[in-house]
Amino acid sequence: MPAEYLKSLLNPADTKIVLMVMDGLGGLPIQPGGLTELEAAHTPNMDRLATEGTLGQTNPIRPGITPGSGPAHLALFGYDPLVYDIGRGALESAGVGLSVGKGDVAARGNFCTLDAQGNIIDRRAGRIPTPEAIPVVESLKYITIPGIETEVRHVKEYRFAVVMRGDGLSPEIEDTDPQKTGVPPLPARAQEKSAEHTAELFNQWISAAHALLKSQLKANGLTLRGFATHPGLPSYQEVYGLNAACIASYPMYRGVSSLVGMQVIEFKGETPEDEFNAMASVWDQHDFFFIHIKKTDSKGEDGDFNGKVGVIESVDRALPRLLALQPDVLIITGDHSTPTRLRTHSWHPVPFLLWAPATARPDDQEKFGERSCAKGGLGTFSALDTMPLALAHALRLGKYGA
Amino acid sequence: MPAEYLKSLLNPADTKIVLMVMDGLGGLPIQPGGLTELEAAHTPNMDRLATEGTLGQTNPIRPGITPGSGPAHLALFGYDPLVYDIGRGALESAGVGLSVGKGDVAARGNFCTLDAQGNIIDRRAGRIPTPEAIPVVESLKYITIPGIETEVRHVKEYRFAVVMRGDGLSPEIEDTDPQKTGVPPLPARAQEKSAEHTAELFNQWISAAHALLKSQLKANGLTLRGFATHPGLPSYQEVYGLNAACIASYPMYRGVSSLVGMQVIEFKGETPEDEFNAMASVWDQHDFFFIHIKKTDSKGEDGDFNGKVGVIESVDRALPRLLALQPDVLIITGDHSTPTRLRTHSWHPVPFLLWAPATARPDDQEKFGERSCAKGGLGTFSALDTMPLALAHALRLGKYGA
Numbered sequence: 001m002p003a004e005y006l007k008s009l010l011n012p013a014d015t016k017i018v019l020m021v022m023d024g025l026g027g028l029p030i031q032p033g034g035l036t037e038l039e040a041a042h043t044p045n046m047d048r049l050a051t052e053g054t055l056g057q058t059n060p061i062r063p064g065i066t067p068g069s070g071p072a073h074l075a076l077f078g079y080d081p082l083v084y085d086i087g088r089g090a091l092e093s094a095g096v097g098l099s100v101g102k103g104d105v106a107a108r109g110n111f112c113t114l115d116a117q118g119n120i121i122d123r124r125a126g127r128i129p130t131p132e133a134i135p136v137v138e139s140l141k142y143i144t145i146p147g148i149e150t151e152v153r154h155v156k157e158y159r160f161a162v163v164m165r166g167d168g169l170s171p172e173i174e175d176t177d178p179q180k181t182g183v184p185p186l187p188a189r190a191q192e193k194s195a196e197h198t199a200e201l202f203n204q205w206i207s208a209a210h211a212l213l214k215s216q217l218k219a220n221g222l223t224l225r226g227f228a229t230h231p232g233l234p235s236y237q238e239v240y241g242l243n244a245a246c247i248a249s250y251p252m253y254r255g256v257s258s259l260v261g262m263q264v265i266e267f268k269g270e271t272p273e274d275e276f277n278a279m280a281s282v283w284d285q286h287d288f289f290f291i292h293i294k295k296t297d298s299k300g301e302d303g304d305f306n307g308k309v310g311v312i313e314s315v316d317r318a319l320p321r322l323l324a325l326q327p328d329v330l331i332i333t334g335d336h337s338t339p340t341r342l343r344t345h346s347w348h349p350v351p352f353l354l355w356a357p358a359t360a361r362p363d364d365q366e367k368f369g370e371r372s373c374a375k376g377g378l379g380t381f382s383a384l385d386t387m388p389l390a391l392a393h394a395l396r397l398g399k400y401g402a
Numbered sequence: 403m404p405a406e407y408l409k410s411l412l413n414p415a416d417t418k419i420v421l422m423v424m425d426g427l428g429g430l431p432i433q434p435g436g437l438t439e440l441e442a443a444h445t446p447n448m449d450r451l452a453t454e455g456t457l458g459q460t461n462p463i464r465p466g467i468t469p470g471s472g473p474a475h476l477a478l479f480g481y482d483p484l485v486y487d488i489g490r491g492a493l494e495s496a497g498v499g500l501s502v503g504k505g506d507v508a509a510r511g512n513f514c515t516l517d518a519q520g521n522i523i524d525r526r527a528g529r530i531p532t533p534e535a536i537p538v539v540e541s542l543k544y545i546t547i548p549g550i551e552t553e554v555r556h557v558k559e560y561r562f563a564v565v566m567r568g569d570g571l572s573p574e575i576e577d578t579d580p581q582k583t584g585v586p587p588l589p590a591r592a593q594e595k596s597a598e599h600t601a602e603l604f605n606q607w608i609s610a611a612h613a614l615l616k617s618q619l620k621a622n623g624l625t626l627r628g629f630a631t632h633p634g635l636p637s638y639q640e641v642y643g644l645n646a647a648c649i650a651s652y653p654m655y656r657g658v659s660s661l662v663g664m665q666v667i668e669f670k671g672e673t674p675e676d677e678f679n680a681m682a683s684v685w686d687q688h689d690f691f692f693i694h695i696k697k698t699d700s701k702g703e704d705g706d707f708n709g710k711v712g713v714i715e716s717v718d719r720a721l722p723r724l725l726a727l728q729p730d731v732l733i734i735t736g737d738h739s740t741p742t743r744l745r746t747h748s749w750h751p752v753p754f755l756l757w758a759p760a761t762a763r764p765d766d767q768e769k770f771g772e773r774s775c776a777k778g779g780l781g782t783f784s785a786l787d788t789m790p791l792a793l794a795h796a797l798r799l800g801k802y803g804a
Binding site (some may be wrong): 026028029032033035057061062063064065066067068069070071081082085088226298339342344346347348349370371373375379380 | 405407411453454757759761763764765766777778779781782784787789790791792793794795799800801802803804
């Protein structure tokens with residue numbers, strides 16, 4: 001949880017904060033001595049903001065530690081990921097709009113293909129496309145377990161999420177995915193005595209599901225993993241006094257936002273313009289806006305240097321739309337680094353740009369890039385400090401002590 | 403102990419890491435506005451590594467805190483020295499190859515010269531040279547105490563180490579060195595009730611030793627200090643999955659390395675070339691190499707600016723021998739600063755160079771020195787982050803969370 005003392009410092013204000021996260025923003029040069037993706041990108045708007053604002057770089061977890069997207073976003077939002085271990089089941093369910101309340105148990109589901117003996121021959125059911133998977137998920141909605149409520153929702157392709165609601169449930173259950181083929185799915189097994197009843201309920205649900213799936217060609221089996229309950233995160237309203245909105249198109253990021261009490265905005269499209277337009281449409285109703293740009297990370301994982309450069313440039317081109325709204329504080333950063341050279345998330349510090357016309361202290365840096373951020377006025381700091389910095393520059397924090 | 407979660411992130415890899423510690427590396431200019439020792443040194447090899455790699459600076463304990471060599475090395479190795487208080491007796495004993503197991507009690511011993519009344523007239527027995535001291539230490543090996551095992555080993559000149567092994571021993575015993583002349587050595591006194599039996603055993607041993615030393619001219623008495631037991635540090639293998647080697651010529655550094663489970667390599671000579679050759683001889687058998695260069699610190703404590711510059715330059719000249727082994731990660735740093743101007747350890751941050759051709763993010767710095775390190779891409783960080791950074795750049799750490 002964000003530091004307890006922060007709450008006591010909150011000042012009412014009508015300032016507006018925008019936190020734009022370009023997923024996996026940090027990079028590496030491909031050639032020794034070369035430029036990173038962000039440095040290579042032509043970003044006249046961000047460079048102007050860098051000149052007027054303050055740069056720095058963050059460590060999402062600790063130096064040297066590569067974060068997953070969930071923990072990395074929690075850190076940016078101010079919740080220590082080493083304290084809050086949020087099950088992926090809860091993130092994914094929340095991300096597709098399945099409410100995961102306190103005491104509920106959520107899990108991620110994968111369809112798989114079983115042979116005649118019930119052994120898995122494809123752990124992802126041939127990656128069946130979304131249109132094929134949706135009616136299969138629909139069929140699972142008819143399963144009823146006495147005494148509890150279950151809700152199922154499709155996520156993407158062969159993936160879905162399931163939530164159980166009822167008394168005395170526990171998420172301490174092991175994954176049923178054996179992580180290999182040639183063997184049947186595992187039963188849901190309790191990790192501790194208090195979870196035995198829940199495991200039994202999930203096994204009833206799985207049996208009923210397998211009976212329903214029998215006639216399917218590809219998706220004739222399923223596995224569940226990431227059993228989790230509501231992590232009990234205090235909300236943005238509670239800890240920061242902020243009425244926050246989330247503009248993101250991917251379920252995971254919508255999920256983690258909704259778990260901290262942000263309102264997830266529905267919108268069409270997935271370009272930066274689409275996201276900025278969505279933000280504009282609710283500008284008057286919120287004072288904090290989290291905008292998530294996914295494709296910087298996707299291009300990084302594809303090893304597509306120029307593609308990642310292109311995504312960054314497309315964000316820069318769309319930026320005037322955002323700036324026209326005149327936010328009091330604009331932070332542009334990433335949740336972690338995803339260098340195209342490594343084709344995966346990495347531990348490298350994350351470039352951080354803070355622009356706040358009324359309050360930011362300028363440094364000597366005039367470009368938004370890894371080398372300049374390393375020399376920026378905010379220094380190298382923990383991503384957990386992002387929200388206090390945002391609140392302070394929005395004049396929303398009072399003095400600590402007299 | 404290094405963070406528990408680190409263990410769960412370890413990835414097997416065949417990469418090799420070298421951590422070269424130039425003791426007391428950090429310095430200060432002699433003249434206002436002048437260069438530090440490291441900045442004044444001609445170091446073309448390190449400057450090339452600085453250009454290709456990433457710089458930073460560490461705080462060994464906390465900003466403003468001057469560390470001893472033991473705590474400073476523990477921090478570099480990833481064990482918080484504010485948590486692990488390792489008695490110097492255990493370090494020195496381990497350093498000369500005396501095994502200090504759990505429950506054993508080790509102490510550092512000094513020979514001293516007593517007058518006819520038994521009062522100390524020289525606390526270091528005229529600094530008797532090693533060849534004179536060895537037979538005296540040999541004579542102490544004949545002392546037997548019923549029910550326990552004792553082992554004695556010479557360290558250097560007037561210094562030796564003693565270990566007691568047996569049941570119910572406690573290290574909570576006060577030093578017997580009164581820290582002044584004109585008074586007799588103190589008896590071994592227990593700091594708490596549970597140590598009274600051990601103090602009594604050490605007093606028996608001291609009496610027997612004094613009887614044996616009676617005929618000596620200089621070394622006719624002794625004092626004991628730094629009573630300590632095995633600190634219970636988990637090993638490098640356990641916490642990092644590394645099979646580590648220590649290349650160091652001084653007992654203290656060999657001691658702290660062996661307490662974290664490094665294999666201490668025997669070799670002849672003490673120049674940087676000698677150490678790099680020793681490393682080369684065991685290159686295939688280990689994946690982590692700690693190399694310790696002592697003389698930067700010694701020259702610093704002597705107040706010999708040019709001498710310290712010379713030691714740094716001699717390391718730089720020998721560096722191609724090390725680089726020929728093609729380590730995946732090479733870290734060049736110090737354990738603390740020892741500015742010749744202050745002639746002692748200091749609290750100033752320690753220059754840090756990380757070179758890893760496949761994974762390091764370059765910054766704008768092109769020289770290895772205090773000023774450039776302060777602007778480096780790794781920022782200013784705790785020495786405790788050294789090992790996670792080393793493991794990450796060696797691609798030996800997986801992702802935290804999904």
